[in-house]
Amino acid sequence: MASLPEDRAALVSPDLPLRANLSARENIALIPLYQKHFDAAEASHQAQTLLEQLGFASIGDKRDPDMNPSERFVAKLARALILKRPQLVIERPGAMLYDIPYPAFLRELASRFEGAPEKWEVFDFDWNRPLYDRE
Amino acid sequence: MEFLLNFVERTGAKAVGWWNATFAVLAFLTEVLSTLVRPATWNRATLDTIVKQIYFTAVQILHVYLVYVLAISWVIITITLSTARDVGLFDAATEMIIRVLLLELLPFLTALLIALRSGSAINTEVALMKVNNELDALSHCRVEPMQFEFLPRIAGGIASVIGLTVLGSVLTLFLAYFSIYGLSTSGFDAFSNTISTVFGIGVLMGLGVKCIFFGLAVTTLPMAAGLETPKKLFMVPVSVLRGMMRVFLALVLIEVLSLALEYI
Numbered sequence: 001m002a003s004l005p006e007d008r009a010a011l012v013s014p015d016l017p018l019r020a021n022l023s024a025r026e027n028i029a030l031i032p033l034y035q036k037h038f039d040a041a042e043a044s045h046q047a048q049t050l051l052e053q054l055g056f057a058s059i060g061d062k063r064d065p066d067m068n069p070s071e072r073f074v075a076k077l078a079r080a081l082i083l084k085r086p087q088l089v090i091e092r093p094g095a096m097l098y099d100i101p102y103p104a105f106l107r108e109l110a111s112r113f114e115g116a117p118e119k120w121e122v123f124d125f126d127w128n129r130p131l132y133d134r135e
Numbered sequence: 136m137e138f139l140l141n142f143v144e145r146t147g148a149k150a151v152g153w154w155n156a157t158f159a160v161l162a163f164l165t166e167v168l169s170t171l172v173r174p175a176t177w178n179r180a181t182l183d184t185i186v187k188q189i190y191f192t193a194v195q196i197l198h199v200y201l202v203y204v205l206a207i208s209w210v211i212i213t214i215t216l217s218t219a220r221d222v223g224l225f226d227a228a229t230e231m232i233i234r235v236l237l238l239e240l241l242p243f244l245t246a247l248l249i250a251l252r253s254g255s256a257i258n259t260e261v262a263l264m265k266v267n268n269e270l271d272a273l274s275h276c277r278v279e280p281m282q283f284e285f286l287p288r289i290a291g292g293i294a295s296v297i298g299l300t301v302l303g304s305v306l307t308l309f310l311a312y313f314s315i316y317g318l319s320t321s322g323f324d325a326f327s328n329t330i331s332t333v334f335g336i337g338v339l340m341g342l343g344v345k346c347i348f349f350g351l352a353v354t355t356l357p358m359a360a361g362l363e364t365p366k367k368l369f370m371v372p373v374s375v376l377r378g379m380m381r382v383f384l385a386l387v388l389i390e391v392l393s394l395a396l397e398y399i
Contacts, residue, residue, distance in 0.1 A: 016267055035276075083277075
C-alpha cells in the first residue's frame with residue numbers, strides 16, 4: 001500500500017475493503033456520522049446523494065459480497081470522496097476493476113463528480129501504461 | 136538430554152505464549168476503559184450502535200432464553216423442594232432456591248448462553264475483520280474501530296447479561312412462589328421476607344459485579360482473540376477455538392472466585 005499522509009490523502013485501494021456487514025450507503029455514512037457528528041438520517045442522505053452523483057444510486061442497499069467489481073469500486077470511491085481530503089489516490093485500479101476497461105471508467109466517474117478533490121492520482125503498474133495512453 | 140531440552144523449550148514457549156496472550160487481553164482492556172471514560176466516545180452514533188447490539192445480543196433471544204430459564208428453574212425448584220421435604224428442611228427451601236438459582240446458576244448460564252451465541256460470533260467477526268483489513272480501512276477513514284466496533288459490543292454484552300439475568304430471576308421467583316404456595320397469597324409475607332434477607336446490599340452488589348465481569352469476559356476475550364489472529368484465513372477457526380476456551384476458563388474462574396468470596 002502506498003505510504004501517504006492520512007490527513008491529506010483519501011485512498012481507494014484493494015487493501016482497504018468495505019465493512020462487509022454494512023451496505024454501501026452505511027459504509028459511506030459512517031464518515032459523516034462518526035467524524036462530523038451528523039445524525040444517522042443526515043449521514044445516510046449525504047451518502048446516498050454521493051452515490052447518485054456518481055451514477056450508482058441503486059447500490060445503496062447492497063452489501064460488499066452482493067456487489068460487482070464496478071459497484072464495489074464506486075462504493076469505495078464514494079467513501080474516499082466523503083472524507084473530503086485534498087488528495088484522492090486510487091491504488092492499483094486494475095486489481096479492483098478487473099472486468100472492465102478501467103481507465104475510461106475512471107475518467108467517466110471523475111467527470112460525473114462535481115466537487116472533486118484538488119488532486120486525483122492513480123497509482124498503477126508501469127506495464128499498464130498503454131491502457132491509459134490508448135484512450 | 137535432548138528430550139529434556141525439548142521439554143524445557145516447549146514449556147518456555149507455552150509460558151511466553153500465555154504471557155503474551157494475557158498481556159494482549161490486559162492491553163485491550165486498558166484501551167476499552169480509556170475509551171469508556173473519554174467524553175467524546177459518548178455521542179449519538181455510539182449510543183445507537185450499543186442499542187443495536189443489545190437488540191442482537193439479548194432481545195433476539197429473549198423468547199428462547201425465557202423458555203430455557205423456565206425449564207431449568209422448574210427442574211431445579213422441583214428437585215430442591217422434594218429433597219427439602221424428604222430431609223425435613225422445607226422451611227429453608229425458598230432460601231436454597233434463591234441462593235442456588237438466582238445468585239449462582241442463572242447468571243452463569245446466562246453468560247454461557249451469550250458466550251456461545253454472541254461471543255463466538257464476535258470472535259469470528261473480529262478475526263475476519265482483521266484478516267480482511269477491514270479494521271485498517273476503518274482506521275484510514277478515522278472511524279475508530281474501538282468506538283464503532285468494539286465498545287458497543289462490550290457495553291451491549293454487559294447490559295445483556297445483566298438484563299437477561301434480572302428477567303430470568305424475576306421469572307424464577309414467580310415460578311418458585313407458585314411451586315411452594317400455589318395460587319394462594321398466604322405465603323407472600325414469608326416469601327418476600329426470605330428474598331429481602333438473602334438480597335442484602337452486599338449480595339446485590341456482588342451479583343452486579345459478577346454480571347459485569349461475566350459480560351466483560353464474553354465480549355472482550357473473544358475480541359482480543361480475534362485481534363490476535365494472523366492475517367491468514369485458515370487461522371480464523373483457531374482464533375475462535377482459543378477465544379472460546381479462554382471465555383470458558385474465565386467464566387469458571389469468575390464463578391469460583393465469587394463462590395469463594397461469598398461462602399469461604
